[in-house]
Amino acid sequence: MRTRDQWITVQAIGDQNASAIRNEMMLGLWLGRDLDRPLRERSWGTSQFGNRFGYELRGGLSWTGKLLGGPEGTWRPTAGLEHTELLGIRYSRDLYALTFFGNADYAERTADLSSSAHENIRFQSFYAGLVDHRNGRSLRVALVKGQLLNASDIEQAGLYTAADGRMLDVGMNARYWQSDTATSGLGAWNGTGMSVSGTWSWQLGSVPGPLWLMASVSDLGFIRWNDRSLRVDQDTTVAYNGITVADVFDLDAVVLGEAQLLDTFGVRPTHTAFTRALPFRASLALCTSPEERWQGGLRIDQQYLPGYAPQLTFTMARRMGDVARVSTNVAAGGTGGWRFGVAGQICVGTNFSADLSISQVMGLVDDSMRGMGAALRMQVGF
Numbered sequence: 591m592r593t594r595d596q597w598i599t600v601q602a603i604g605d606q607n608a609s610a611i612r613n614e615m616m617l618g619l620w621l622g623r624d625l626d627r628p629l630r631e632r633s634w635g636t637s638q639f640g641n642r643f644g645y646e647l648r649g650g651l652s653w654t655g656k657l658l659g660g661p662e663g664t665w666r667p668t669a670g671l672e673h674t675e676l677l678g679i680r681y682s683r684d685l686y687a688l689t690f691f692g693n694a695d696y697a698e699r700t701a702d703l704s705s706s707a708h709e710n711i712r713f714q715s716f717y718a719g720l721v722d723h724r725n726g727r728s729l730r731v732a733l734v735k736g737q738l739l740n741a742s743d744i745e746q747a748g749l750y751t752a753a754d755g756r757m758l759d760v761g762m763n764a765r766y767w768q769s770d771t772a773t774s775g776l777g778a779w780n781g782t783g784m785s786v787s788g789t790w791s792w793q794l795g796s797v798p799g800p801l802w803l804m805a806s807v808s809d810l811g812f813i814r815w816n817d818r819s820l821r822v823d824q825d826t827t828v829a830y831n832g833i834t835v836a837d838v839f840d841l842d843a844v845v846l847g848e849a850q851l852l853d854t855f856g857v858r859p860t861h862t863a864f865t866r867a868l869p870f871r872a873s874l875a876l877c878t879s880p881e882e883r884w885q886g887g888l889r890i891d892q893q894y895l896p897g898y899a900p901q902l903t904f905t906m907a908r909r910m911g912d913v914a915r916v917s918t919n920v921a922a923g924g925t926g927g928w929r930f931g932v933a934g935q936i937c938v939g940t941n942f943s944a945d946l947s948i949s950q951v952m953g954l955v956d957d958s959m960r961g962m963g964a965a966l967r968m969q970v971g972f
Contacts (some may be wrong), residue, residue, distance in 0.1 A: 594971030605963025607926030610635030644925030736781025785811025
């Protein structure tokens with residue numbers, strides 16, 4: 591596209607990864623299938639506090655304009671819009687057991703739910719900036735519309751179940767945030783913020799060819815969620831022995847509304863505005879020149895999202911003239927374990943190009959694997 595005056599880019603990404611939960615479990619949840627006990631047990635993690643899961647859904651449309659400064663220039667203007675949905679979860683083994691098996695197996699025992707957290711966020715970005723494809727550099731500033739937020743942070747929590755199951759003791763130190771639930775569709779504007787994204791590169795001299803060092807950050811910013819949002823800060827111990835009804839025949843006096851139950855358990859949410867950082871991603875990569883026939887690269891990235899560990903990716907690629915490129919990559923970290931992916935790029939004439947990548951090849955054919963994903967990008971120049 592660098593030979594075109596302008597071009598339009600459409601891209602879409604869908605990816606999920608896990609350290610313990612298998613694809614068969616996720617497909618069953620998404621499709622509403624019956625999850626038998628052996629299936630649920632196969633996704634039961636072996637780590638008490640190191641289990642992770644996450645997904646990313648992203649789509650966008652952008653425009654890139656003519657070179658600034660004429661043929662000798664390198665920078666171009668760019669503008670676009672993007673929809674993003676992210677989920678990151680860090681959970682204990684006991685939390686998984688309570689969720690999918692109940693607390694019957696914890697009679698006279700305490701389930702440890704500590705060090706668990708999650709964040710599910712949806713937002714749209716309207717951005718403008720500059721890009722230098724020749725040198726791998728860019729800078730853009732975005733207005734961010736917050737659509738939905740649901741997040742928790744459980745520093746310490748335990749659930750004790752009595753032998754006869756009639757008494758529960760809960761102790762917790764936790765926080766919870768939620769955006770306005772009255773409007774949560776695509777058109778909902780429940781928060782406003784801004785973000786900055788950018789990439790910078792340095793060409794390093796080496797033999798036999800040049801190396802590139804690239805640093806980037808995306809979605810570095812915040813959203814101020816409106817005053818109809820919900821926040822809970824809970825540091826308490828609750829002993830639950832059931833609910834006593836003084837007169838079972840006086841039904842008008844038996845009030846079991848949500849507010850009353852929350853007050854019974856000592857959970858008192860407040861409606862308030864608050865500011866939270868966006869789940870930004872930062873990365874550092876060392877790669878060979880994109881002009882070389884054979885190319886290689888090593889990248890490490892980290893995302894500000896619960897359950898996301900530093901991810902290391904090694905890539906090998908081969909150019910096929912000026913019309914195509916194929917690549918393979920091996921990655922470890924993120925919200926899961928080891929992954930093997932492939933990608934391909936092709937140009938049709940000088941006005942159209944397309945990229946397709948698969949992040950976990952085995953995940954598409956074996957539902958006992960963990961993780962699957964694909965990304966597609968198409969560009970039209972004029």
